[in-house]
Amino acid sequence: MEKxxxxxxxFEPFETTLKKLWExxxxxxxxxxxxEMIPLELHDLYxxxxxxxxxxxxDWDIAHINTDWIFDAAKAKAVENLSPLIAHNPPHNFPEGWHKSLLHLQEINNDVFGLPFHDGPECLIYRKDLFENSLEKExxxxxxxxxxQPPKTWEQFTxxxxxxxxxxxxxxxxxxxNYPDGHNMVFxxxxxxxxxxxxxxxxNNQISINKPEAVKALDFYRNIVNNKKTTHPRSKDFGSVEAGMAFATAEAAMAINWFGFASMCEVIEASKVxxxxxxxxLPHDENHKSASLNVYWLYTIxxxxxxxxxxxxxxxxATTPESDKLLTNEGGIGCRKSTxxxxEINKTIPYYHKLSMLHENALTLPQTPVWPKVAELIDHMVLKAINGTAPSKELLEETQNNIQKII
Structure with missing residues (x-):
């Protein structure tokens, strides 16, 4: 029988939302x-x-594809160009219903290859109850x-x-x-x-990571990850979902993770916070400003x-305002401005309206077909840094040489 x-x-919120929507x-x-809905880990999904x-x-009629892969997918003609369908019969309130930063990564040469499904840029998530406790403050x-107060600089963060x-x-x-899946440590x-x-x-708009700021970045990161006086000892085994769950079960005071893992704390049963x-x-260096990263999930055909x-x-x-709100109530992150x-959502998740603030500072990864391969090299470099002793400068030089080979 055809399926x-x-x-x-x-990710449980994605699975329960899709099940309810399909029903x-x-x-x-x-x-x-x-x-037939098959839940797949990141690597397996790719x-x-x-x-x-x-x-x-x-093999697949619909797939969740993240924006890291969409350029690759469109170039390989793996996903359907939705532009003719949208022109003939657009989704509800398209494109005005979404923030512009959720529409441009899937638009390649003026064609649209996916609709926003789940979002939430990277941010600092923290335990408000600890930070506001008068004894702790004193x-x-x-x-x-x-x-x-929430750290403004990386020194304060430490x-x-x-x-x-x-x-x-x-x-x-x-x-x-810090689980090496080509994503978390790269981000x-x-x-x-x-x-x-x-x-x-x-x-010249070419990928180039061998620079002084990158040495500082890698030095700080490898130190904090290995710092037993600051960091959850199981961080090296955690993907973003596991790190998010550790925060939700009250095992950490702060996390740098996707916004979705903050909102998850308010809606999932397992949450203790x-x-x-x-x-x-996010914190930043003394003389620089904060940044965020916008990578989001798409529905593709x-x-x-x-x-x-x-x-x-x-x-x-699946992308109507009602469906978008359902995803949020299940523990995902709706993409529509209406959500x-x-x-009601802001009653449950009092910081939900801050999404637009995060989007103003959100940067994106380079749109190039070689990015997945570059990400793999960066992932490997960070893994080497946190597990070894080779100087950061050396690791960056070596990685840049490998990047040159694929560019």
């Missing part, structure tokens, strides 16, 4: 086709949809000579993490996601670089799908 197949990024969509449209050409050969000020690091109470100063490196005034590109969380912009009309109809349904400003 309608969806490749889902493995109502199927009932409303009186569908008899059987659906393998199944793009590396093994699953989207081209009809002790901190006596120790460091300044007020306890001091505050050390202050709150209490392993005997299963509480650590901060938590990172962390970029954020460290940008918040020190660095860039991934040189004046409901009502105790807030977000702020496989170019080899035999059910393209049905797939597009479902995409329209960000929703009164």
């Amino acid at each position: 309608f197949r969806i490749a889902v990024r493995k 109502t969509f199927s009932a409303e449209n009186n569908l008899s086709i059987e659906v 393998e199944e949809t793009l590396a093994k050409k699953g989207l081209q050969n009809g 002790t901190f000020k006596n120790q460091f000579g300044y007020e306890l 001091q505050i993490a050390e202050f709150f690091n209490r392993p005997e109470k299963d509480l650590y100063g901060c938590v990172f996601a 962390d490196f970029c954020l460290q670089l940008w918040t020190r005034g660095g860039s991934l590109l040189d004046i 409901k009502g105790k969380v807030d977000i702020a912009e 496989g170019s080899g799908s035999k059910h393209k009309a049905l797939a597009y109809k479902f995409l329209q349904y 960000w400003n929703d009164v």
Whole structure:
């Protein structure tokens, strides 16, 4: 029997949202086709949809694809160009319903290759209850000579993490996601670089990471990750989901992670920090400004799908204001402005409206077909840095040489 197949990024809020959406969509449209939704970890999702050409050969009708991969996917003709469908029958309030920063990465040569599904730029997530505790504030000020508040600089971040690091109470100063999956450590490196005034590109718009700001970035990052006085000891095993869960189960005072993991703290059952969380912009170097990273998830249609009309109809349904709000209530991050400003949502997640502030500072990764390969090299470099002793300058030189080979 023919099936309608969806490749889902493995994360419980995504899985429950899609299940609920398909059930109502199927009932409303009186569908008899059987659906198969397969949750896949990041690496497996990339393998199944793009590396093994699953989207081209009809294995998948719909797939969650993140914006890191969309340039690659469009170039390989793996995903359907949605522009003709949008021109004929646009999704509800398209494009005005979304912030402009959620529309441009999937637009390649004026064609649109996906619709925004889940978002939430990187930010500082912190335990508001600890930061606002009068005894903690007094002790901190006596120790460091300044007020306890969300850190503005990386030096303050380290001091505050050390202050709150209490392993005997299963509480650590901060938590990172250092599992080498080609994403988390790459993003962390970029954020460290940008918040020190660095860039991934040189004046000719070519990827160039061998620069003084990158040495500072890598030095700081490898030190903090290995600092037993500040950092959750299981950070090296954690992907972003696991690091997010560690924060939600009250194991860390601060985290640098996607906004979605802050909002998750208010809606999932396992959370021990409901009502105790807030977000702020990322710390930065003394003489530079904060930055954020915007990588988001898209709904895409496989170019080899035999059910393209049905797939597009479902995409329209899955991106309505109601569906977007449902995703948020399940623990994901809605992409529509209507969800960000929703009164009920902001009652549950009091910092939800801050999404637009994060987007103003959000940078994106270079749009080039070689980016996935470059990301792999950077991932490997950061892993070498945190697990070894080779100087950062040496590691950056070596990585840049390898990047040159693929450019």
